[in-house]
Amino acid sequence: MSEPKRDRPWIMRTYAGHSTAKASNELYRTNLAKGQTGLSVAFDLPTQTGYDSDHPLARGEVGKVGVPVCHLGDMRTLFDGLPLERMNTSMTINATAPWLLALYVALAEERGENVAELRGTTQNDLVKEYLSRGTYVFAPGPSLKLTTDVVAFTVEKVPSWNPTNVCSYHLQEAGATPVQELAYALSTAIALLDATRTRVSPEIFPEVVGRISFFVNAGIRFVEELCKMRAFTELWERICRDRYGVTDEKLSRFRYGVQVNSLGLTEPQPENNIVRIVLEMLAVTLSKDARARAVQLPAWNEALGLPRPWDQQWSLRAQQILAFETDLLEHADLFTGSVVVEREVKALIDAAWAEVEEIERRGGVIQAVETGYLKQRLVESNAARLARIERGEQIVVGVNKYQESEPSPLVENLDEAILTVDASVEAEQIAGLNAWRQARDAGKVEASLRALKDAASKGDNVMPASIAAAHAGVTTGEWAAALREVFGEYRAPTGVAGATMPSGASDVERVATLRQTLDGLQTRLGRRPKMLVGKPGLDGHSNGAEQIAIKARDVGFDVVYEGIRVTPEQLVASALEEGVHLVGLSILSGSHLVLALDVLERMKEAGLSDVPVVVGGIIPEADAKRLLTAGVARVYTPKDFELSRIMEDLVALVAERDAA
Amino acid sequence: MPPEPTADALVELARGVRARDKASISRALNLVEDRRTSARSSVGTLLGALRDDAPRGTRVGLTGPPGVGKSSLAAALAREIRRTGRSVGIVAIDPSSVRSGGSLLGDRARMGFDPTDTSLFVRSLATGGEAGGLSWSTPAAVHVLAAAYDVVLVETTGVGQTETDVRHVADTVVLVIQPGSGDVLQFLKAGVMEIPDVIAVNKADHEALARRALADLRGALHSLSVVGVGRELPLVATSASTNLGVDALVAAIDTHREALAPTLAAHRAEGEAAWTTHLFVRLHGEHGVATLGGRAELARHVRDALATDAAPLAVAALSARYLAALSN
Numbered sequence: 009m010s011e012p013k014r015d016r017p018w019i020m021r022t023y024a025g026h027s028t029a030k031a032s033n034e035l036y037r038t039n040l041a042k043g044q045t046g047l048s049v050a051f052d053l054p055t056q057t058g059y060d061s062d063h064p065l066a067r068g069e070v071g072k073v074g075v076p077v078c079h080l081g082d083m084r085t086l087f088d089g090l091p092l093e094r095m096n097t098s099m100t101i102n103a104t105a106p107w108l109l110a111l112y113v114a115l116a117e118e119r120g121e122n123v124a125e126l127r128g129t130t131q132n133d134l135v136k137e138y139l140s141r142g143t144y145v146f147a148p149g150p151s152l153k154l155t156t157d158v159v160a161f162t163v164e165k166v167p168s169w170n171p172t173n174v175c176s177y178h179l180q181e182a183g184a185t186p187v188q189e190l191a192y193a194l195s196t197a198i199a200l201l202d203a204t205r206t207r208v209s210p211e212i213f214p215e216v217v218g219r220i221s222f223f224v225n226a227g228i229r230f231v232e233e234l235c236k237m238r239a240f241t242e243l244w245e246r247i248c249r250d251r252y253g254v255t256d257e258k259l260s261r262f263r264y265g266v267q268v269n270s271l272g273l274t275e276p277q278p279e280n281n282i283v284r285i286v287l288e289m290l291a292v293t294l295s296k297d298a299r300a301r302a303v304q305l306p307a308w309n310e311a312l313g314l315p316r317p318w319d320q321q322w323s324l325r326a327q328q329i330l331a332f333e334t335d336l337l338e339h340a341d342l343f344t345g346s347v348v349v350e351r352e353v354k355a356l357i358d359a360a361w362a363e364v365e366e367i368e369r370r371g372g373v374i375q376a377v378e379t380g381y382l383k384q385r386l387v388e389s390n391a392a393r394l395a396r397i398e399r400g401e402q403i404v405v406g407v408n409k410y411q412e413s414e415p416s417p418l419v420e421n422l423d424e425a426i427l428t429v430d431a432s433v434e435a436e437q438i439a440g441l442n443a444w445r446q447a448r449d450a451g452k453v454e455a456s457l458r459a460l461k462d463a464a465s466k467g468d469n470v471m472p473a474s475i476a477a478a479h480a481g482v483t484t485g486e487w488a489a490a491l492r493e494v495f496g497e498y499r500a501p502t503g504v505a506g507a508t509m510p511s512g513a514s515d516v517e518r519v520a521t522l523r524q525t526l527d528g529l530q531t532r533l534g535r536r537p538k539m540l541v542g543k544p545g546l547d548g549h550s551n552g553a554e555q556i557a558i559k560a561r562d563v564g565f566d567v568v569y570e571g572i573r574v575t576p577e578q579l580v581a582s583a584l585e586e587g588v589h590l591v592g593l594s595i596l597s598g599s600h601l602v603l604a605l606d607v608l609e610r611m612k613e614a615g616l617s618d619v620p621v622v623v624g625g626i627i628p629e630a631d632a633k634r635l636l637t638a639g640v641a642r643v644y645t646p647k648d649f650e651l652s653r654i655m656e657d658l659v660a661l662v663a664e665r666d667a668a
Numbered sequence: 669m670p671p672e673p674t675a676d677a678l679v680e681l682a683r684g685v686r687a688r689d690k691a692s693i694s695r696a697l698n699l700v701e702d703r704r705t706s707a708r709s710s711v712g713t714l715l716g717a718l719r720d721d722a723p724r725g726t727r728v729g730l731t732g733p734p735g736v737g738k739s740s741l742a743a744a745l746a747r748e749i750r751r752t753g754r755s756v757g758i759v760a761i762d763p764s765s766v767r768s769g770g771s772l773l774g775d776r777a778r779m780g781f782d783p784t785d786t787s788l789f790v791r792s793l794a795t796g797g798e799a800g801g802l803s804w805s806t807p808a809a810v811h812v813l814a815a816a817y818d819v820v821l822v823e824t825t826g827v828g829q830t831e832t833d834v835r836h837v838a839d840t841v842v843l844v845i846q847p848g849s850g851d852v853l854q855f856l857k858a859g860v861m862e863i864p865d866v867i868a869v870n871k872a873d874h875e876a877l878a879r880r881a882l883a884d885l886r887g888a889l890h891s892l893s894v895v896g897v898g899r900e901l902p903l904v905a906t907s908a909s910t911n912l913g914v915d916a917l918v919a920a921i922d923t924h925r926e927a928l929a930p931t932l933a934a935h936r937a938e939g940e941a942a943w944t945t946h947l948f949v950r951l952h953g954e955h956g957v958a959t960l961g962g963r964a965e966l967a968r969h970v971r972d973a974l975a976t977d978a979a980p981l982a983v984a985a986l987s988a989r990y991l992a993a994l995s996n
Binding site for chain 2: 526
């Protein structure tokens with residue numbers, strides 16, 4: 009018997025980058041040596057939001073959730089010894105995508121590599137930034153313009169590049185149901201193509217359609233998720249054909265990459281997460297007709313902190329076992345003709361299409377972002393999800409069921425079971441940045457920034473001016489500041505004010521008791537207990553803060569919620585002016601120590617040391633101890649999933665303070 | 669529970685408010701929000717101590733239906749007023765949940781102010797179950813801020829009888845609407861809303877849109893004046909996102925306030941009386957009015973009460989009279 013013909017496996021990546029360009033470069037080399045077939049660059053939050061490492065907002069964030077790239081020099085170090093022509097590089101970059109692509113192109117140019125040969129992806133999807141991830145800088149209008157600049161540039165100059173990766177991934181992380189994930193992602197792609205259509209010639213437009221790719225999530229309900237991918241494929245073909253007249257099978261294929269679900273990974277019994285990750289991977293690989301082009305898996309310990317190289321290797325090995333040991337790639341599509349799968353797919357298609365039409369009626373996705381419609385729907389879905397878990401209707405093993413566990417040898421020494429970024433990294437990065445600024449030609453920098461502003465205000469494509477600026481030695485902060493001058497800075501709707509909480513049956517009593525207690529406190533205090541919910545730093549993952557804010561309102565707090573990216577200084581000013589009884593901080597980027605301690609210090613200076621401060625986030629135990637010692641009243645981590653219990657705690661804190 | 673502050677402490681607090689010390693202002697606002705009977709005399713002492721300074725601040729009410737961009741416009745106005753060198757206090761009001769009594773006060777961050785600016789202060793208040801667009805303590809909060817800042821902006825929830833309510837605490841009422849929003853004119857025509865002092869057509873993001881919006885509104889107002897409802901009103905097209913027309917809006921507000929100057933004291937007294945009556949009726953209904961001897965008698969009681977107490981304390985005094993009348 010001859011060897012059966014195997015399909016080519018998907019591209020295997022690991023989302024990686026931390027500390028410095030040098031450390032990340034070493035990590036990429038080892039990952040490639042382990043059989044990884046593509047790179048996935050994680051940038052730190054200052055780079056993602058257009059600040060240099062020495063900006064006040066960057067404090068505590070440099071090198072934390074990814075690599076800092078401030079200038080062409082950092083890009084050289086990051087890809088040292090890695091020929092760009094032979095890489096397939098995915099960059100998780102959005103508001104500053106034109107700039108990071110410009111640095112990548114500039115690096116290829118100075119090395120004499122062929123720019124037309126570059127392969128990879130810039131995420132470059134701002135809609136989900138407003139809704140979930142929070143690293144937007146500009147308003148939806150200018151953001152869409154910058155996205156289409158990248159599309160128009162790459163279609164012409166870097167034809168194999170995926171200029172934008174429309175993301176439904178983060179929508180699921182924000183609580184989206186499969187129907188919402190389908191509808192919102194497809195509506196985003198429609199907005200993008202509608203906007204690009206007017207900017208490129210009709211002959212080239214089908215190619216543009218063919219370059220649109222997607223970045224999708226896969227959750228634990230893996231049968232439904234598998235059907236979701238098939239629904240995506242069919243709906244995308246329909247949109248390409250009916251809306252854009254593209255029928256070429258190659259151009260209308262739903263091309264997508266995946267990072268499987270991080271939202272469902274648990275802090276208790278974290279070893280179970282590897283099982284969840286593998287099951288979720290099946291949803292995006294089993295169907296040949298709707299298989300992912302690239303897969304990256306989270307690590308088992310993501311709910312505890314930043315994963316180490318070994319943790320990431322375990323996830324990569326899971327992919328390799330599925331692709332190379334099993335017989336999956338030897339078969340045609342497994343589900344064609346399956347009655348169950350076809351029925352589920354059709355149901356998803358019908359429901360999602362109705363929602364696509366609803367968004368169209370509301371004037372399209374941009375309009376639906378600006379009015380807060382989409383955000384509000386997501387906040388509601390997420391509240392419903394959390395309520396189901398809290399009531400035990402949705403079982404999460406180790407969290408709300410089967411909590412008893414033998415001690416896990418994997419987390420015996422918890423603080424060594426995660427990666428910690430050395431505190432000296434920030435100073436080292438800033439020193440490098442200062443040296444870079446000293447060494448460059450100031451006149452050239454100024455001239456190239458003027459040209460960039462000029463292009464932006466005239467509505468020209470910013471890519472050529474950005475590439476010139478990259479060569480001239482401009483920094484990330486300078487590039488973004490120039491465009492901030494032209495386009496202004498934007499704050500998206502928080503979506504919390506209009507959102508309603510589902511009233512869960514088993515929770516009703518607890519909530520009623522809480523309301524009574526708060527009414528009683530109001531009588532005693534003379535005014536209603538007031539709480540400030542804040543997200544200091546650059547971390548834009550606001551789902552947790554939003555849920556706390558809504559729940560607090562629902563049990564009877566007056567809640568001041570300020571949205572993302574607030575400085576400690578602003579937070580303390582708000583606490584003072586608003587006369588709050590309690591401050592709650594949410595920080596998920598790993599910079600909780602620096603930021604929370606800064607807030608505490610400033611509160612003391614403002615005479616607010618008697619106002620309790622609580623902190624929530626992905627906070628390792630050792631850090632939690634330090635925070636409590638420094639005066640933080642409570643620390644909450646992902647294992648505290650019962651919002652009602654947190655509320656009982658908070659109410660008790662206010663009562664205690666009153667009694668004191 | 670903290671002990672009631674002494675008279676000296678209250679005088680000291682008033683001094684802090686006048687000196688624009690944010691901690692003092694915040695404490696003074698906490699105090700006037702305090703609805704305990706035991707806090708009433710302290711509130712009275714504090715408001716009394718600030719009475720001479722309070723006329724200083726110009727009080728501007730911003731009202732209009734939800735979604736027209738009142739918060740963004742308030743922020744743009746505040747920045748423009750700060751640019752002209754004047755200090756600004758803002759009271760931003762949001763609705764309380766009927767079910768829980770809690771609220772989400774979400775807009776302050778979108779204002780994007782400099783936290784180190786000592787001449788700018790924002791306090792969010794929840795309506796706390798009041799039916800109108802203001803909270804119980806709004807007049808007192810405005811009183812405190814007006815003793816500290818040159819201009820006080822009151823941004824209402826935009827639901828209920830907002831426009832009528834805000835008139836009682838503001839010298840100048842700005843109605844904010846969107847281009848092409850015919851509903852508002854229907855309201856004006858039907859007399860549901862009193863005529864504001866200035867109309868701002870917000871979200872006029874570019875010149876052409878602004879011109880068209882103003883022309884539409886002028887036409888509509890003209891047709892109203894033909895049927896005897898409307899009058900000549902300053903109309904300003906604004907865009908909080910591009911800052912278009914914000915300076916013109918400040919100028920229109922200033923012009924209105926100047927024209928009002930000769931009758932300002934009477935205007936404010938009238939506002940306080942109307943607010944006090946309004947609150948009393950809301951608390952005790954028509955039965956309360958009848959018990960105190962009907963509308964005309966109530967008006968006399970209101971004048972009496974306001975001679976010694978500032979609103980909303982006067983309401984407490986009136987309630988006491990009502991309860992006394994009941995037990996007689």
